Amino acid sequence: xxxxxxxxxxxxxxxxxxxxxxxxxxxxxxxxxxxxxxxxxxxxxxxxxxxxxxxxxxxxxxxxxxxxxxxxxxxxxxxxxxxxxxxxxxxxxxxxxxxxxxxxxxxxxxxxxxxxxxxxxxxxxxxxxxxxxxxxxxxxxxxxxxxxxxxxxxxxxxxxxxxxxxxxxxxxxxxxxxxxxxxxxxxxxxxxxxxxxxxxxxxxxxxxxxxxxxxxxxxxxxxxxxxxxxxxxxxxxxxxxxxxxxxxxxxxxxxxxxxxxxxxxxxxxxxxxxxxxxxxxxxxxxxxxxxxxxxxxxxxxxxxxxxxxxxxxxxxxxxxxxxxxxxxxxxxxxxxxxxxxxxxxxxxxxxxxxxxxxxxxxxxxxxxxxxxxxxxxxxxxxxxxxxxxxxxxxxxxxxxxxxxxxxxxxxxxxxxxxxxxxxxxxxxxxxxxxxxxxxxxxxxxx
Amino acid sequence: xxxxxxxxxxxxxxxxxxxxxxxxxxxxxxxxxxxxxxxxxxxxxxxxxxxxxxxxxxxxxxxxxxxxxxxxxxxxxxxxxxxxxxxxxxxxxxxxxxxxxxxxxxxxxxxxxxxxxxxxxxxxxxxxxxxxxxxxxxxxxxxxxxxxxxxxxxxxxxxxxxxxxxxxxxxxxxxxxxxxxxxxxxxxxxxxxxxxxxxxxxxxxxxxxxxxxxxxxxxxxxxxxxxxxxxxxxxxxxxxxxxxxxxxxxxxxxxxxxxxxxxxxxxxxxxxxxxxxxxxxxxxxxxxxxxxxxxxxxxxxxxxxxxxxxxxxxxxxxxxxxxxxxxxxxxxxxxxxxxx
Numbered sequence: 001x002x003x004x005x006x007x008x009x010x011x012x013x014x015x016x017x018x019x020x021x022x023x024x025x026x027x028x029x030x031x032x033x034x035x036x037x038x039x040x041x042x043x044x045x046x047x048x049x050x051x052x053x054x055x056x057x058x059x060x061x062x063x064x065x066x067x068x069x070x071x072x073x074x075x076x077x078x079x080x081x082x083x084x085x086x087x088x089x090x091x092x093x094x095x096x097x098x099x100x101x102x103x104x105x106x107x108x109x110x111x112x113x114x115x116x117x118x119x120x121x122x123x124x125x126x127x128x129x130x131x132x133x134x135x136x137x138x139x140x141x142x143x144x145x146x147x148x149x150x151x152x153x154x155x156x157x158x159x160x161x162x163x164x165x166x167x168x169x170x171x172x173x174x175x176x177x178x179x180x181x182x183x184x185x186x187x188x189x190x191x192x193x194x195x196x197x198x199x200x201x202x203x204x205x206x207x208x209x210x211x212x213x214x215x216x217x218x219x220x221x222x223x224x225x226x227x228x229x230x231x232x233x234x235x236x237x238x239x240x241x242x243x244x245x246x247x248x249x250x251x252x253x254x255x256x257x258x259x260x261x262x263x264x265x266x267x268x269x270x271x272x273x274x275x276x277x278x279x280x281x282x283x284x285x286x287x288x289x290x291x292x293x294x295x296x297x298x299x300x301x302x303x304x305x306x307x308x309x310x311x312x313x314x315x316x317x318x319x320x321x322x323x324x325x326x327x328x329x330x331x332x333x334x335x336x337x338x339x340x341x342x343x344x345x346x347x348x349x350x351x352x353x354x355x356x357x358x359x360x361x362x363x364x365x366x367x368x369x370x371x372x373x374x375x376x377x378x379x380x381x382x383x384x385x386x387x388x389x390x391x392x393x394x395x396x397x398x399x400x401x402x403x404x405x406x407x408x409x410x411x412x413x414x415x416x417x418x419x420x421x422x423x424x425x426x427x428x429x430x431x432x433x434x435x436x437x438x439x440x441x442x443x444x445x446x
Numbered sequence: 447x448x449x450x451x452x453x454x455x456x457x458x459x460x461x462x463x464x465x466x467x468x469x470x471x472x473x474x475x476x477x478x479x480x481x482x483x484x485x486x487x488x489x490x491x492x493x494x495x496x497x498x499x500x501x502x503x504x505x506x507x508x509x510x511x512x513x514x515x516x517x518x519x520x521x522x523x524x525x526x527x528x529x530x531x532x533x534x535x536x537x538x539x540x541x542x543x544x545x546x547x548x549x550x551x552x553x554x555x556x557x558x559x560x561x562x563x564x565x566x567x568x569x570x571x572x573x574x575x576x577x578x579x580x581x582x583x584x585x586x587x588x589x590x591x592x593x594x595x596x597x598x599x600x601x602x603x604x605x606x607x608x609x610x611x612x613x614x615x616x617x618x619x620x621x622x623x624x625x626x627x628x629x630x631x632x633x634x635x636x637x638x639x640x641x642x643x644x645x646x647x648x649x650x651x652x653x654x655x656x657x658x659x660x661x662x663x664x665x666x667x668x669x670x671x672x673x674x675x676x677x678x679x680x681x682x683x684x685x686x687x688x689x690x691x692x693x694x695x696x697x698x699x700x701x702x703x704x705x706x707x708x709x710x711x712x713x714x715x716x717x718x719x720x721x722x723x724x725x726x727x728x729x730x731x732x733x734x735x736x737x738x739x740x741x742x743x744x745x746x747x748x749x750x751x752x753x754x755x756x757x758x759x760x761x762x763x764x765x766x767x768x769x770x771x772x773x774x775x776x777x778x779x780x781x782x783x784x785x786x
Contacts, residue, residue, distance in 0.1 A: 092530075093530075095531075096530050096531045099531060100531065100533075117531050118531060207728075208724075208725070208727045208728060209724070209725035209726060209727040258615075258616070259615060259633065259634060259636050259639065260614075260615020260616060260634070260636050260638070260639045261615075261639075262638075262639045262640070262727065262728040262729075263613075263615055263636075263637075263638035263639045263644065263724065263727060263728055264615070265725065268614075268615075268616075271616065271617065272616050275616065275617070277616050402529060402530075402531065402532070402747055405747070406745075406746040406747045406748065409745040409746055409747070410741060410742070410745060410746040411727075415727075415729050415730060418727075418728060418729055419729050422639075422640065422728070424641075424729065433549075437550075440544065441746070441748070444527070444529075
């Protein structure tokens with residue numbers, strides 16, 4: 001899976017970032033503006049102690065700084081915090097067990113939709129969210145979407161960061177076929193891909209059962225044609241003329257891809273790009289870092305550019321980020337301590353060094369942190385700072401629920417695209433089948 | 447000791463007498479005491495019904511906790527609409543009714559049967575052949591027999607990863623040989639990109655992995671056949687084919703039946719190869735019932751539906767087991783009667 005590779009690739013980076021975090025962060029003068037807002041009054045329970053889970057790091061410095069911040073909190077408040085790092089594949093199951101058994105960690109930082117699934121088992125975090133929102137330039141759109149209850153201003157999750165998969169391409173190869181960057185319109189993209197194929201360095205996007213990259217491509221194809229899985233009320237509207245248009249575009253685009261993309265998983269495009277078999281794909285920042293940190297592929301990294309997914313007919317780049325989303329469980333004996341801890345971690349003295357330590361893997365949920373030093377280190381990583389400015393998310397444009405996660409985990413939309421691309425189904429038939437599968441998943445959501 | 451040594455000669459008798467005198471002083475009273483103290487325990491352990499309960503309890507406990515309970519829970523879940531993170535309610539046959547209308551489930555049934563059928567045939571044809579070869583005398587026999595087992599010993603996920611590389615659309619070793627070394631093709635082989643090539647690629651991987659199990663089991667069977675049967679047949683002038691057809695094959699029937707039953711069960715419920723190599727793709731064309739159950743139940747979160755898919759495997763497995771058991775094993779001649 002993409003996650004494994006990225007973590008492994010990131011180890012090398014970890015060293016340099018760790019030294020940076022240890023030495024640089026403290027000395028650095030912060031450029032983050034914090035508004036003067038009164039912190040919410042709350043009394044931390046006597047003898048409180050906290051347990052929390054969060055996903056494992058991309059880079060070592062992430063874990064180091066996070067632990068250092070937690071230790072600092074313990075020193076300031078006397079509240080012991082035990083942080084456990086859990087594998088990405090396991091965090092959903094552990095959250096489910098915690099929620100259902102009403103025992104276990106007080107806080108879990110899960111992924112995007114988790115607080116919406118376990119909404120009944122969580123306490124509201126509105127006071128914390130309002131305070132840090134006002135203090136640090138407001139919550140960005142994606143953070144608001146994942147943090148707030150649907151159609152409400154009550155916060156059930158506190159986003160800590162997001163990571164997305166924009167386009168990544170070989171600048172010299174694009175220039176050799178007459179393009180400076182990837183066009184923003186669909187016809188232009190097809191034109192570019194045809195020329196790349198003729199030049200022998202085609203594009204390649206995952207159309208196999210790849211949770212991250214495959215869904216990223218399928219969502220991009222749909223959203224850039226203004227098609228969506230759900231309407232705002234949560235009705236399944238995947239079988240639409242916009243979807244048909246998107247599928248016809250995929251059908252046009254697919255012959256220009258490198259052969260075999262229908263069996264690609266999350267690492268396949270990384271390998272093909274690193275082996276210089278393809279000139280254009282979409283991926284998280286991990287691919288760039290792994291190229292840059294390996295002397296054998298540094299030249300490829302230098303010739304590499306990122307670009308937000310082209311808009312097509314959409315108003316903003318239709319790109320959803322995987323979001324770290326913190327939640328506090330009702331069964332916690334120390335809810336005030338838990339809130340205080342999360343609020344503490346989002347304050348700039350803690351959050352800024354942590355954001356910088358992550359080298360761009362995670363992008364901030366709060367507007368003011370866009371000024372953090374991490375975004376001026378490497379110009380090729382800079383565009384990731386806008387990850388949470390997106391208004392698109394998994395399950396757009398409906399309410400977030402268990403079923404939205406299930407649809408992407410079951411590859412419904414990717415398989416719809418792939419079956420049209422390979423000619424196994426007509427766009428109409430593929431959209432109808434996807435609609436049937438989605439309706440099954442959403443049958444209990446309304 | 448006394449009884450055994452006493453009649454031998456005088457010297458020994460004196461020695462044993464002394465020993466016994468010592469024993470009577472030092473060890474007999476505690477022994478007798480222990481005997482009296484443990485007597486109720488000893489009697490308890492001599493009590494047959496108690497012993498039966500004691501000896502069976504661990505086995506029954508393990509079976510109940512690790513087999514009956516999960517199986518029962520799986521059956522129960524199949525009749526509910528449980529999802530991950532939410533307790534379900536009883537919905538009767540709703541899950542099964544949906545599956546009957548679900549083309550992906552039918553597709554998985556179809557491929558499970560095809561996969562099991564072709565892979566079992568391949569494994570038995572090649573495995574039996576290999577067993578016959580290994581049954582001959584040749585140098586380094588034991589070493590070769592051990593090497594044959596390797597594909598079976600390697601953890602499935604590792605061999606699946608190896609096949610995943612072999613079938614990779616860009617970096618396949620087979621494509622490399624055909625395109626860059628031998629120049630027989632101009633483009634890479636697309637093993638996993640379209641349904642039928644992907645299905646047969648998985649079947650080939652499964653056959654490769656299954657041959658050692660069949661070969662070694664059948665080899666064990668071959669070695670139980672008495673050489674005198676072959677000698678008698680040769681004296682009667684039987685050809686090699688006749689010896690195989692009328693001696694080897696019938697004598698192998700019981701073990702063939704058992705090995706085939708196991709092989710069918712293993713193949714039909716296979717999960718790792720498919721999940722590691724294709725995840726059911728392209729599209730859903732290579733889903734087996736086991737991978738589809740996992741995909742729906744765990745990844746998709748619909749535990750009830752996933753359990754229903756798993757339960758839907760049971761009739762197929764029962765049928766396959768009964769078929770090989772009654773069809774192959776229960777020959778009358780094995781029970782001492784003539785074959786009709």
